[in-house]
Amino acid sequence: MEDKWRLVAITAVAPVAWGATYAVTRHLLPADAPLWGAALRALPAGLLLWALARRRPRGDWWWKAPVLGLLNFGAFFVLVYIAAQLLPSSIAASIMALAPLALAGLAWPLLSQRPTARWAVGALLGLVGVLSVVGLGTGTIPVAGVVASVIALLASSLGAILTTRWRDETPLLATTSWQLTAGGVALVAVAAMVEGRPPRVDAAGLLAYVGIAVIATALAFVCWFTGLRHLPAGTVGLIGLLNPVTGVLLGVAVGGESLAVPQVGGIVLVLAAIAVTSGARGRNLSPERSVGDRS
Numbered sequence: 001m002e003d004k005w006r007l008v009a010i011t012a013v014a015p016v017a018w019g020a021t022y023a024v025t026r027h028l029l030p031a032d033a034p035l036w037g038a039a040l041r042a043l044p045a046g047l048l049l050w051a052l053a054r055r056r057p058r059g060d061w062w063w064k065a066p067v068l069g070l071l072n073f074g075a076f077f078v079l080v081y082i083a084a085q086l087l088p089s090s091i092a093a094s095i096m097a098l099a100p101l102a103l104a105g106l107a108w109p110l111l112s113q114r115p116t117a118r119w120a121v122g123a124l125l126g127l128v129g130v131l132s133v134v135g136l137g138t139g140t141i142p143v144a145g146v147v148a149s150v151i152a153l154l155a156s157s158l159g160a161i162l163t164t165r166w167r168d169e170t171p172l173l174a175t176t177s178w179q180l181t182a183g184g185v186a187l188v189a190v191a192a193m194v195e196g197r198p199p200r201v202d203a204a205g206l207l208a209y210v211g212i213a214v215i216a217t218a219l220a221f222v223c224w225f226t227g228l229r230h231l232p233a234g235t236v237g238l239i240g241l242l243n244p245v246t247g248v249l250l251g252v253a254v255g256g257e258s259l260a261v262p263q264v265g266g267i268v269l270v271l272a273a274i275a276v277t278s279g280a281r282g283r284n285l286s287p288e289r290s291v292g293d294r295s
């Protein structure tokens with residue numbers, strides 16, 4: 001149990017770091033260059049991890065790494081950008097809150113991890129919690145934005161599952177670096193075509209880019225993929241719900257935003273969802289074979 005909670009804490013570093021990027025981006029980075037922002041996250045992070053891993057792809061990894069890089073970073077960041085332009089943030093966050101369901105649904109056929117009743121209760125608590133935290137937008141909802149957001153959700157979920165399915169004896173640091181580098185290269189190409197030259201930033205903005213690349217990308221994705229290697233995919237998805245929770249809490253702490261009673265209740269529900277699925281002595285997803293659950 002102690003090892004499982006340690007893995008939960010390591011995995012939680014990722015969504016907490018991602019949630020913190022909202023405040024950093026809003027206050028320190030240019031708002032009119034989101035694709036360059038994504039590219040300047042992924043590519044430097046990938047090169048940094050590659051320098052630490054000191055290992056080149058071999059064999060199937062020459063094609064697996066680009067595929068995973070596109071799913072986890074390239075296509076995902078571009079689709080999220082499109083969704084952000086078309087949808088209210090509350091609707092986009094609500095759609096992405098379906099990540100535990102997407103991960104569990106893909107993990108069943110691809111990793112033989114079968115959802116249990118305990119996980120279903122946790123997923124329901126987490127979904128209600130996120131909806132309470134971010135709220136639901138009103139007005140007309142563009143179908144194109146919903147489609148982009150759903151495809152982004154499925155792409156990142158499939159990338160996460162394939163990252164687990166294709167794992168071998170290759171060090172995690174190396175495979176993560178290859179994915180980030182491949183995704184970063186694709187993002188640079190798209191950003192150059194859509195947004196032109198990279199944005200100019202001051203010293204604070206440069207430090208923000210460095211912090212996001214090192215902490216919210218390199219470190220965060222190593223922690224995220226560590227969780228996927230050792231915990232059931234559905235549990236990792238529920239831990240990911242800490243992302244919008246962190247964003248809201250930092251908005252209160254840094255941006256002077258207020259926290260309503262339903263949001264407080266939603267945060268409690270998200271934490272309860274993680275506790276329900278992570279605190280059991282048995283497996284949270286009952287694998288038909290021992291894949292993705294070494295806890």
